[in-house]
Amino acid sequence: MTVAASDDGVRALIEELRSAGDFPAERLSLLNAVPRESFIPSRMWVQEVEDGPYEPVDRATENERWMRAVYSNRVIVTQFDDGATTWPEVGYRPTCSASMPSAVLGMLTELDVQPGESVLEIGTGTGWNAALLAEIVGTQGTVVTAEIDPAMAADARKRLEDAGLVNVYPRLADGSTEPSGEFDRIIATASVHIGHLPYSWVAHTRPGGVILAPMRADLASGPLVRFVVHEDGTATGRAADMQVGFMEMRSQRVPSSVNTDQQWDDPDAELSTTDIAPWVPLLADDHRWPIAVAVPSCRYDVWERTDDRPGVAWLRDPLTGSWASVVPDGSKRYAVRQSGPRRLWDEAEAAYRWWQARGEPPLSAWRWTITPNRQSVTLDGADKE
Numbered sequence: 274m275t276v277a278a279s280d281d282g283v284r285a286l287i288e289e290l291r292s293a294g295d296f297p298a299e300r301l302s303l304l305n306a307v308p309r310e311s312f313i314p315s316r317m318w319v320q321e322v323e324d325g326p327y328e329p330v331d332r333a334t335e336n337e338r339w340m341r342a343v344y345s346n347r348v349i350v351t352q353f354d355d356g357a358t359t360w361p362e363v364g365y366r367p368t369c370s371a372s373m374p375s376a377v378l379g380m381l382t383e384l385d386v387q388p389g390e391s392v393l394e395i396g397t398g399t400g401w402n403a404a405l406l407a408e409i410v411g412t413q414g415t416v417v418t419a420e421i422d423p424a425m426a427a428d429a430r431k432r433l434e435d436a437g438l439v440n441v442y443p444r445l446a447d448g449s450t451e452p453s454g455e456f457d458r459i460i461a462t463a464s465v466h467i468g469h470l471p472y473s474w475v476a477h478t479r480p481g482g483v484i485l486a487p488m489r490a491d492l493a494s495g496p497l498v499r500f501v502v503h504e505d506g507t508a509t510g511r512a513a514d515m516q517v518g519f520m521e522m523r524s525q526r527v528p529s530s531v532n533t534d535q536q537w538d539d540p541d542a543e544l545s546t547t548d549i550a551p552w553v554p555l556l557a558d559d560h561r562w563p564i565a566v567a568v569p570s571c572r573y574d575v576w577e578r579t580d581d582r583p584g585v586a587w588l589r590d591p592l593t594g595s596w597a598s599v600v601p602d603g604s605k606r607y608a609v610r611q612s613g614p615r616r617l618w619d620e621a622e623a624a625y626r627w628w629q630a631r632g633e634p635p636l637s638a639w640r641w642t643i644t645p646n647r648q649s650v651t652l653d654g655a656d657k658e
């Protein structure tokens with residue numbers, strides 16, 4: 274690529290990334306070859322502090338602030354609410370972003386893509402990752418990148434053209450549908466619901482090839498899984514050693530609103546007790562995952578204690594309307610109220626105890642399997658119990 278970049282900015286970002294992770298030198302040098310600033314729109318949103326509010330930034334009026342954000346290890350949001358919220362308004366849900374550079378480089382390292390290979394990317398977004406992939410595979414390789422949002426796809430296509438990349442083929446397409454061609458590598462930069470990895474990705478990856486996909490459930494964002502495709506048309510995977518959080522594939526969205534009208538101390542709910550403090554399994558990612566595998570469509574919520582009521586942990590299942598509330602009962606136990614056809618806390622607790630009894634295995638102990646007829650995520654040895 275031949276786009277001028279801010280040398281100071283790239284240097285600062287490389288320094289920041291050196292302290293954030295152990296990236297191979299050839300991955301860090303990509304930041305010089307493919308400057309991030311060429312792929313970020315002039316108007317975007319950033320969080321100035323972690324978990325802080327999103328703020329609009331316009332390069333035309335705040336160039337220095339814009340550059341600082343672009344050349345830092347931060348997510349840059351480029352669209353809210355599928356485009357229904359327009360800059361400078363701050364929307365409800367980010368629907369397109371340039372991922373953190375550490376996540377981008379980490380995923381490229383996990384993907385282990387080589388010069389000359391053919392790659393399919395799902396989720397073009399800004400086009401930056403597609404350009405990085407194009408730089409790695411070189412002119413002997415190809416990158417097909419699919420984006421479902423027409424406005425994002427058009428902008429990215431223009432940026433990729435302006436960058437003079439001849440080996441990238443941007444497509445306006447739903448990446449969960451049949452791709453054409455055979456690929457050495459597939460990388461998803463939108464998250465895939467457990468049990469719903471499009472089988473066509475496996476069918477269109479050559480045996481020995483790799484599919485890298487951030488997985489999720491409604492209850493928890495899951496691990497980044499590296500699948501290897503086998504001769505028999507199946508794929509097996511393990512969690513990569515890095516945490517990512519991606520927006521879900523648009524084609525897999527389910528209506529996200531849950532009924533929250535329940536009364537935590539509803540006298541009609543079934544009452545029981547537990548000795549498990551619900552905050553631990555619900556608030557820690559690695560603890561929540563075994564529960565998410567058992568009750569993937571559930572949502573959780575945690576209310577802090579107020580003067581009028583205790584802290585409350587909630588589980589709610591939008592499909593059946595079932596819910597559970599768990600509160601400290603003044604002793605070392607917790608009062609559990611459950612209502613609806615499912616006993617959500619009982620299901621969650623059983624899954625949690627099952628995982629604890631196995632020594633609380635890490636995310637990497639889960640084995641992911643994709644066949645034409647079945648998808649599963651199981652703990653090593655659990656199928657022989």
Ligand SMILES: C[S@@+](CC[C@H](N)C(=O)[O-])C[C@H]1O[C@@H](n2cnc3c(N)ncnc32)[C@H](O)[C@@H]1O
Nearest residue numbers: 369396397398399402420421447448462522523
């Ligand atoms: C986190 S962004 C991707 C970042 C991007 N790779 C980059 O370098 O900027 C996720 C993107 O995935 C797109 N997306 C979501 N679901 C999709 C689908 N089913 N097919 C193709 N793209 C999808 C979104 O519109 C969004 O632009």
